[in-house]
Amino acid sequence: TQSTRPQRLLGAVQKNATRGQPHSVLKAIDQFCTHTEWAMNVGDEKGCILDSVVSEVNPATVLELGTYCGYSTVRIASLLPPHAKLITLEFNPDFAAIARQVIAWAGLEDKVQLVEGASGDWIPKMKEQFGITTFDFVFLDHWKDRYLPDTKLMEECGLLRKGTVLLADNVICPGTPDYLEYIRNSPRYKSQYFKSHLEYTKVEDGLEKSVFQG
């Protein structure tokens, strides 16, 4: 039977990366996606911007929307201080199954809680289910038409505090026009655009960093 792209990506990690070494997992995925098969990971160019924002925030609580194969999960978790927690939501069970194995190969399972299901269902349950008061950092990388409704939902559920940083992938390609319009015109956020390229291509894309003003 045919393998799936996430299965082939996991195979490349198990073949080329060293257990317990997150950077080698990232390198294996980026090499696979550059030379063998494109996949929708944030990638190394936008990944460096992600690294700098995560390092600046030094978050104790992180929410990632859209795990896919766990590339950005590993990238973020590898930068977190001890005892920091990353919750990552993934709708697709097949992607989630692969991501669990990628995160485990990197040795980061103790910092990461992967939750399967729809973000719209889980965001209202974050406090009661995971003992979260507010998130310090949120990485948005899931369905592009869910960025705006889920941001409004996080506001309504009191999951954002003064200074919470939202970082959104793909605001140019595939694009999240309604989210950009809202976040750039809302007095409740201070936003900044980081120009880059769509992972593994020369196509323009970028990350939008937005700080909640409370």
Ligand SMILES: O=C(NC/C=C/[C@H]1OC[C@H](O)[C@@H]1O)c1cc([N+](=O)[O-])cc(O)c1O
């Ligand atoms: O759809 C993208 N990501 C969201 C995927 C969302 C969902 O796809 C199925 C699964 O449920 C997952 O949660 C995407 C697409 C491209 N792209 O170039 O098409 C590039 C990216 O960086 C992306 O994050």
Ligand SMILES: [Mg+2]
């Ligand atoms: Mg993306």
